[in-house]
Amino acid sequence: MSAENLVEISSLDFAYEDRPILDGISLQIPRGKVVAIMGGSGCGKTTLLRLIGGQLKPSRGEIRVDGQSVPQLDDEELYALRRRMGMLFQFGALFTDISVYDNVAYQMREHTDLPEELIRDMVLMKLNAVGLRGAHGLMPAELSGGMARRVALARAIALDPMLIMYDEPFAGLDPISLGIIGQLIRRLNDALGATTIMVTHDIQESLLIVDYIYFMSDGKVIALGTPDEIRASRHPFVHQFVHAEADGPVPFHYPAAPLAQELLARHAHGG
Incomplete structure (x- = not known):
């Protein structure tokens, strides 16, 4: 494990019973940085936080926090490690x-x-x-x-704490509160000399305060980079997410037959 990274995850798989949630995730969280994990609902972001905190155990792969393998810690060691983590759940x-x-x-x-x-x-x-x-x-x-x-x-x-984890810290806030919370997350991290992982949907606020972003989709990391790199990303999903476009790789319409076809079929049956 590199001394520069507080958290290192490699080849991580996780499934709830038979349903795969995370698929071969690898990422590094450098010490002292604020890192966002982004993606649509249900892509495994919160599960990743729970794995780092030791509330869940991976099906396969490695999670190291400050040099310790989280899945291999006994209850007492895990308790001691968690004392050095701060969590803000949704x-x-x-x-x-x-x-x-x-x-x-x-x-x-x-x-x-x-x-x-x-x-x-x-x-x-x-x-x-x-x-x-x-x-x-x-x-x-x-x-x-x-x-x-x-x-x-x-x-x-x-x-x-040496590591602070936030799960959707901006959810349900008005624009002024959202800006205040964003600035506080950054200031508290730097004042404490901590490292922050933030799971969020709020792309615009995050781009203002984070050092690095991992984008997840369907349990995989599909893009990563600094805020500037993410803003300029040509990846269709990331572009749609950053620019809040209604249609793209994530479709606006639930799958259905073409509208004209359905309307015509109704008329053909005497509507």
Whole structure:
């Protein structure tokens, strides 16, 4: 494993029962970088995050994080590795029955023996980093969608992780919140000296903040490159995705007989 890469995946296959999800995936995530994994729904992006985090085991292939083979770790080793990872799953999923403060403190209390006064300082610093120190006493139900996502970011970085993984961090946000979250992801990564993997559909926001992009389709990596390389890509699927075209390799129409043929057939049967 190259010392420059925090995550290395090679020849990775994964199937749910008989249904193949990932097919021969190989990719490298360099230390200190923000890397996006993109593609249409159901192409295996979230599954890839769960494999890196050790929640799933591959059918074949290798996943190494900071030199360790994730599928070969025992429960204790995996627990120790996960302490060094921050995760933000789709929609942030805060604990609704505890305050913003306690949401961010949760992992510190769970994974460390730090005294409560030190936890307090750390929680307020994390909330300050996302601009929400003043909201520490609020309950999740009192937050807007954008604020809830920022609290989830603070929680994901609670233990200063070496690797932060985001699953659709922009989903359901208004344009202003989306821009704020994008800039925060970049700033938090650089301030912590962390490495970030982001699964997202939001191509335009991602192109502004990421260093590198992997494009997936049908369980395979079909394109990779810097934002500029991806913008200029001639690959039909990538071009359609980047330019949000309704029709292309991903068709707008569900397969059907030609419309004229169906209409004529109806008239021929006396409509």
